[in-house]
Amino acid sequence: MPDRTPPGRTAVALEDPALDPVPLTQRLVRYDTTNPPGDEAACVGFVERLAAEAGLETRVIAADPRRPNLIVRLPGRGEAPPLLLHAHVDVVPAEGQRWTHPPFDGALRDGHVWGRGSLDMKGGLAMMLTAMLRLRAAGTPPAGDVLLAVVPDEEAGSAVGAGHLVREHPGLFAGVRNAVGEDGGADLDLGGAVRPHPVVVAEKRACWLRVTLRGQGGHSSRTAPPGSAVRQLTRLLRAIEPGGLEPVVTPAVDRMLRELSAVLGEPLAGAFARLRTDPGDEEALAALPDADAQYLRSVLRHSVNATVIEGGTAPNVLPEEITVTLDGRALPGGFGAAGFVEELSARTGTELSAEVLVEGEAMPGPEFGAFYDDLVAVLRAADPDGVPVPMMTTASTDARLFRSLGIACYGWLPLLLPAGGGYRGLLHRPDERVPAEALRFGAACFTDLLRGRR
Ligand SMILES: [Zn+2]
Structure with a gap:
């Protein structure tokens, strides 16, 4: 499997990857994981090396060697059930679209990371992984284990991705009660009157x-x-x-x-x-x-x-x-x-x-339990002027598959975006980009969630 990262950008070392999700997002965007065909192996291999070097446990599970899944585990104190974070590394095609900056350069310009997948959802993966690396580096284990499932193929049916994990390896998720994944682009503009923070509870x-x-x-x-x-x-x-x-x-x-x-x-x-x-x-x-x-x-x-x-x-x-x-x-x-x-x-x-x-899998109604309240509380503390809102996404994500294991799934990618900015509308479109500060805000929210989780 050739590494499609451009020459000169193949080294694993990053400037402070444990502290900053911005260069990490840039690195992830530079792997062209357009699905079809996906070819996510190089990108997943990069995440695996980064996690393993930081002392996190990793396990690769592949239905197709060119399209592996990765499970990263941050051991907890055993005082809470394991929590699942899930993120896909494949992206939709950028071909035939007009982009201001090339879609796989991962450019940092005008305070934004530009590129296909910066929002959907390599930026989200960077936020999740950064939080896990921070807790590991600080030597502060979370209450329960944190599992991060890095998966291929979400944009084209998930057969070799989350579908494979759920079907063939359900034991990996034993004891997991709640999961956090992408928000599926659920968003409201509200004329810029307030800054909504979507917490997706239904698909x-x-x-x-x-x-x-x-x-x-x-x-x-x-x-x-x-x-x-x-x-x-x-x-x-x-x-x-x-x-x-x-x-x-x-x-x-x-x-x-x-x-x-x-x-x-x-x-x-x-x-x-x-x-x-x-x-x-x-x-x-x-x-x-x-x-x-x-x-x-x-x-x-x-x-x-x-x-x-x-x-x-x-x-x-x-x-x-x-x-x-x-x-x-x-x-x-x-x-x-x-x-x-x-x-x-x-x-x-x-x-x-x-x-x-x-x-698709039949989706049950929403669950507004203690974990939902935790997600809202993290957002309120991080952005007192924002408004956390329960939402339904019109799309479907890998949540539908993890839900079939009885896990309550939430779409939660906190981003500090300008009110009325319409960033989530850039999913699957040209000039997909995300403000660097929004990524840092999201990584801080995930860090708070993992630290304070009951
Ligand atoms: Zn997505």
Whole structure:
């Protein structure tokens, strides 16, 4: 496996890696771990050497030698259950995008670390690892063991990453009750009125379907018959026109709306309060910044978008078959692919023939226990002006896999970002970057969490 780090940057030694997550993030970004194909071995090997040199226990577990997982263990005092931190090192492609600084240079410019993965989520890995290295260097073991799972392949299904660990090595996580991973980009701008700190307590469940519509073809100079594939397509698209199924308020979103309503001024406070009782209130949504309204619509319903539509051979021929790929995202609570098919069949008046392409793990509702309170307390102490907010991410992360082991999972990557800066919106986009100070803030939060954990 060739090390794809640029020449001259291969040495493990860093300027004070135990104290500063910024050069560590830069180093991690310089490994091109674009997935596909991933090729995460060099990047994971770098983290392993760094952890091992600091005296942390490491174990490599690989389903594919080019794409290993790494477990780093910081032994605790045995007074609390082990805590799991998990971070993926693969990134989405940067090809074809216009970048101000090349995506794999890891440049530090204008107070920011630039590059693919700086936010999603090599910066997060750097924050977690820095905290573990600091506790190790200080000789202050945490209450319980801290396990850091460094995994490949999160951006493309996790089969050789967290999926492999959970399926083949569940014993690694024996006794773990809580886990912390990425926040999946969950964010609210709130017009810059406050600085929210997302604590992700719930994720949506991916349900990807391919629906095949079949019906009578013929000359398209005449109106297509009601049973034709094109008329069925029209009905299907009309059925999903609002972007999903009936609006509904789930417990995670209800608590988010309630807490935001309590700290915000008008008109935002009133809008959030109204959405708690009427999640379909478009007037309330209109009072919010566009991106916030779009986010809220997505967490207030099982959403569904038509993403690939195929069929037809000529402008004047009615196709006999049309396939429609639907990206459905179910709210927590057990609703899944079968529910989407049933609901859309009822709405279109047709028994839809659908193939399930992907159905993610069913996600349970949120857990607001003592550990959640710890995450909030760390944020409040670190940023008294910020507002910790429980949130749901519309995406899914490796939390869905660790959750299947009965572990309560939280998306928590504390970043001190300027209010209304929209940084989390840079995930998967060109010019992904993170303020260096935001990384230092996050590393300090993780250090506090590990030190003070009950
Ligand atoms: Zn990610």
